[in-house]
Amino acid sequence: MTVTLIEITLRGLLNRRRTLLLVLLGVLVVLVAGLYRLADQPQAEAAGFTGALLGNFGLGVLVPLVAVIVGTAALGSELEEGTIVYLLARPVPRWRIVLAKLSVSWLVVTVLVAVPILVAGIVAHPGDPGVALAYAGSSVVAALEYTAVFMALSLVTSRALIVGLAYVVIWEGVVASLFAGTRIFSIRQHALAVAEWLDGGAVTAELAPGVALVMAGIVTVGATLLAVHRLERVELRGETA
Amino acid sequence: MSRILLDRVSRWYGNVVAVNDVSFEVGPGITGLLGPNGAGKTTLLHLMAGFLVPSAGTVRLDETPTWRHPEIYGRIGFVPEREAVHGFLTGRRFVAAAARLHRLPDAAAAAERAIAMVDLRDAAGRAIGGYSKGMRQRIKVAAALVHDPPVLILDEPFNGMDPRQRLHMMNLLRRMAADGRTILFSSHILEEVERLSDRVLVVVAGRLAASGDFRRIRRLMTDRPHSFTVRSSDDRALGRELLAEPDVSSVELRDGVLTVRTGDYGALTRSIAPAAQRAGVSLLELRPADESLESVFSYLVRR
Amino acid sequence: MGASPDLTGTIYDIGYQGYTGPRLGRRGAIGAIVGSGLRATFGLGRSGRSKVIPWGTVVLAALPAGVAIGVRVLVGDLLELYSYDNYLWGIGALFPIFVAAQAPELVVNDVRHRVLPLYFSRPISRIDYVVAKLVALSLGLLALTLVPLLLLWLGRILAEDDVVGAIGDEIGAMPAILGNGAMHAVVLASIALAISSLAGRRAYAAGAVLALFLVGSVVSGILQVQGESMANAAPFLNPLAVLDGTREWLFGGSVADAPTSVADVPLPLYGVATIVILGLSWAVLAVRYRGMTT
Numbered sequence: 001m002t003v004t005l006i007e008i009t010l011r012g013l014l015n016r017r018r019t020l021l022l023v024l025l026g027v028l029v030v031l032v033a034g035l036y037r038l039a040d041q042p043q044a045e046a047a048g049f050t051g052a053l054l055g056n057f058g059l060g061v062l063v064p065l066v067a068v069i070v071g072t073a074a075l076g077s078e079l080e081e082g083t084i085v086y087l088l089a090r091p092v093p094r095w096r097i098v099l100a101k102l103s104v105s106w107l108v109v110t111v112l113v114a115v116p117i118l119v120a121g122i123v124a125h126p127g128d129p130g131v132a133l134a135y136a137g138s139s140v141v142a143a144l145e146y147t148a149v150f151m152a153l154s155l156v157t158s159r160a161l162i163v164g165l166a167y168v169v170i171w172e173g174v175v176a177s178l179f180a181g182t183r184i185f186s187i188r189q190h191a192l193a194v195a196e197w198l199d200g201g202a203v204t205a206e207l208a209p210g211v212a213l214v215m216a217g218i219v220t221v222g223a224t225l226l227a228v229h230r231l232e233r234v235e236l237r238g239e240t241a
Numbered sequence: 242m243s244r245i246l247l248d249r250v251s252r253w254y255g256n257v258v259a260v261n262d263v264s265f266e267v268g269p270g271i272t273g274l275l276g277p278n279g280a281g282k283t284t285l286l287h288l289m290a291g292f293l294v295p296s297a298g299t300v301r302l303d304e305t306p307t308w309r310h311p312e313i314y315g316r317i318g319f320v321p322e323r324e325a326v327h328g329f330l331t332g333r334r335f336v337a338a339a340a341r342l343h344r345l346p347d348a349a350a351a352a353e354r355a356i357a358m359v360d361l362r363d364a365a366g367r368a369i370g371g372y373s374k375g376m377r378q379r380i381k382v383a384a385a386l387v388h389d390p391p392v393l394i395l396d397e398p399f400n401g402m403d404p405r406q407r408l409h410m411m412n413l414l415r416r417m418a419a420d421g422r423t424i425l426f427s428s429h430i431l432e433e434v435e436r437l438s439d440r441v442l443v444v445v446a447g448r449l450a451a452s453g454d455f456r457r458i459r460r461l462m463t464d465r466p467h468s469f470t471v472r473s474s475d476d477r478a479l480g481r482e483l484l485a486e487p488d489v490s491s492v493e494l495r496d497g498v499l500t501v502r503t504g505d506y507g508a509l510t511r512s513i514a515p516a517a518q519r520a521g522v523s524l525l526e527l528r529p530a531d532e533s534l535e536s537v538f539s540y541l542v543r544r
Numbered sequence: 545m546g547a548s549p550d551l552t553g554t555i556y557d558i559g560y561q562g563y564t565g566p567r568l569g570r571r572g573a574i575g576a577i578v579g580s581g582l583r584a585t586f587g588l589g590r591s592g593r594s595k596v597i598p599w600g601t602v603v604l605a606a607l608p609a610g611v612a613i614g615v616r617v618l619v620g621d622l623l624e625l626y627s628y629d630n631y632l633w634g635i636g637a638l639f640p641i642f643v644a645a646q647a648p649e650l651v652v653n654d655v656r657h658r659v660l661p662l663y664f665s666r667p668i669s670r671i672d673y674v675v676a677k678l679v680a681l682s683l684g685l686l687a688l689t690l691v692p693l694l695l696l697w698l699g700r701i702l703a704e705d706d707v708v709g710a711i712g713d714e715i716g717a718m719p720a721i722l723g724n725g726a727m728h729a730v731v732l733a734s735i736a737l738a739i740s741s742l743a744g745r746r747a748y749a750a751g752a753v754l755a756l757f758l759v760g761s762v763v764s765g766i767l768q769v770q771g772e773s774m775a776n777a778a779p780f781l782n783p784l785a786v787l788d789g790t791r792e793w794l795f796g797g798s799v800a801d802a803p804t805s806v807a808d809v810p811l812p813l814y815g816v817a818t819i820v821i822l823g824l825s826w827a828v829l830a831v832r833y834r835g836m837t838t
Contacts, residue, residue: 005342008338011327011329021752028759032766036770039774041770042771045770049766053766061758061759065751065758069751082323083325085323086327086339089292089314089318090314091313092342159747161750162746165644165747169641236292237287237293
């Protein structure tokens with residue numbers, strides 16, 4: 001049963017042109033790293049560049065963009081197109097549908113972000129692969145948290161992608177960098193704290209890793225519960241509605 | 242044997258009332274849900290299938306409310322009107338996925354059986370995205386009956402089917418009904434409903450306008466004269482005689498056809514034979530002229 | 545329907561008739577598309593929710609000018625938040641949000657709901673359609689790229705006691721204000737419409753436009769501080785930096801902390817980059833709409 005849900009979700013996500021675009025976004029990170037290497041920069045500065053590339057571009061842009069598109073598509077596009085009825089008209093507990101969709105989306109997002117981040121980090125700064133590993137590892141955590149939030153969002157509003165993009169730009173991008181007090185609710189800051197913890201020094205984050213992990217857990221579980229709650233009560237109307 | 246029961250069900254969206262205080266029961270056999278576009282057919286079907294919460298009243302499948310009880314889908318097969326399907330799956334995988342989600346012991350065999358029932362074995366290996374409208378409609382039906390449910394709800398099942406497929410689907414539904422299943426389908430094509438259903442439910446503007454056998458419904462419409470066409474050995478003489486009957490409101494002889502209108506369906510059927518006898522005319526044929534579903538339907542819709 | 549006992553048929557004349565008067569023709573049609581495009585750009589005639597982003601960004605764009613004028617009037621010449629030169633760079637973050645939200649409104653649903661044949665069955669060509677949409681979005685963008693600077697200009701004049709003399713002092717800035725505002729509007733509109741025309745849904749179009757500017761500015765910001773050769777490449781990854789460089793080339797005045805101030809490249813190169821961006825965008829639009837089977 002879960003296998004069937006996973007198969008349908010995976011094929012629904014991978015069958016689209018947009019997945020190719022998301023791959024290109026990841027390739028872009030690696031490309032920037034490659035150009036930096038080709039420009040033959042002094043190795044001493046490589047650490048700073050790698051941190052900026054993986055932190056600002058990787059965790060700051062790539063992860064939320066990929067997660068918002070995959071996360072809102074997994075359930076949201078089935079709802080919009082109406083194919084969700086073929087999952088809902090079955091005696092399947094709704095939490096199973098949410099968990100299957102969430103884990104597949106997480107997996108897809110992870111592949112699309114962690115691999116480019118790892119490769120880009122190693123290409124930009126081969127002397128210290130630990131930094132690349134730390135950022136890749138933290139991107140896995142961020143992928144789960146973002147995906148859970150965006151999946152719940154897709155069950156709350158039919159304009160989840162727009163709202164999600166606005167959230168990424170305004171909350172994660174502007175508010176959390178201006179107002180220190182809001183950082184505890186910033187997924188990007190959670191991820192940076194995890195990266196610092198994994199790397200042990202080279203990365204500097206604003207939050208303590210313990211706080212960040214606990215907050216990430218609360219947000220993920222909360223969003224997943226919200227998604228289950230909403231899916232149990234989702235209403236299907238006819239074509240015109 | 243399962244029944245769907247609606248008890249004083251209403252459903253509104255904001256200020257718009259889609260379904261208004263509807264009560265009925267659907268049992269074994271084929272029931273046609275009829276109504277003009279926008280009358281609330283789809284809303285009603287979605288309420289019955291548990292995809293909408295009633296704003297008031299209760300919708301039950303036997304004893305279980307349909308809303309927020311996913312276990313009812315073990316006993317319901319639902320064919321939605323919307324065409325969207327998981328187009329990237331082959332027909333076979335689509336139906337097999339449904340079977341697996343129903344936790345059928347041998348999902349592959351169940352899927353093959355359902356596909357055979359809708360006569361789609363040849364196309365089962367192709368992706369649904371490339372199916373024609375009629376094929377999509379049939380694969381949706383296959384997915385809905387893969388678990389052999391006692392209740393089948395179909396929203397506009399004949400849309401996009403050619404006449405041969407239509408006939409095949411009607412026969413399939415008849416067979417399933419003969420096995421004691423409860424089948425409810427909506428349509429706005431009167432001929433389909435007339436040919437297929439034992440019973441009709443007519444919804445107009447969100448209200449249940451009539452239910453039951455449509456011929457009976459016609460007889461209940463006493464505020465409109467019933468027409469009969471009569472053939473006899475001497476139409477003119479019979480017409481003259483019938484005019485004297487108190488229940489006959491008009492008699493018309495045109496193009497060799499005698500049409501009699503009466504306010505009382507039963508009275509005429511009882512009085513026509515004596516009248517023919519009095520006129521010395523032999524009665525060849527007596528046929529209700531407007532007892533088609535269409536006349537019933539247009540009456541109810543215009544009321 | 546057989547409900548009426550009257551068996552004779554009649555078709556009643558309820559007043560429908562063809563239109564035989566003069567028609568507005570191609571110019572009228574283009575004007576109508578520009579007009580409806582402008583309305584879409586500002587969410588006019590739509591729900592309150594679709595007005596939030598366009599009007600919110602318009603207000604935010606004018607805010608620094610308003611504050612500068614207010615402070616000038618109340619306190620005297622104390623606060624110069626932005627000058628004519630760095631104003632658009634300063635409010636640059638608003639442009640991607642505005643075009644990402646509004647450009648898809650103009651073009652995506654025409655394709656998605658398959659109404660393009662209705663346009664092309666009128667006396668307009670496909671290029672007319674694209675040009676009209678471009679004009680509409682560019683005019684709309686002037687509310688961000690020109691109006692705030694005009695406000696600033698007016699405020700600076702009206703705050704002076706000698707208004708006529710102030711006009712004389714400030715009139716020299718006018719060509720730069722107009723030229724730079726128009727250039728920003730046209731280039732940003734072209735980029736956003738080109739990307740939006742490729743997307744199948746408004747949300748994806750918005751995501752793609754936002755992604756382009758986001759990725760561009762982030763990568764550009766990273767490279768800016770990575771030594772000379774990197775810093776020289778940095779502005780060319782960010783369309784807003786390219787526009788700022790072109791402005792500096794055409795009208796002069798360097799902007800501190802912009803990638804252009806760090807990079808050491810001949811200024812005309814920015815002009816070339818702007819032309820390349822415009823050419824690419826228009827080529828995408830031309831190919832997309834010419835090749836579209838409606």
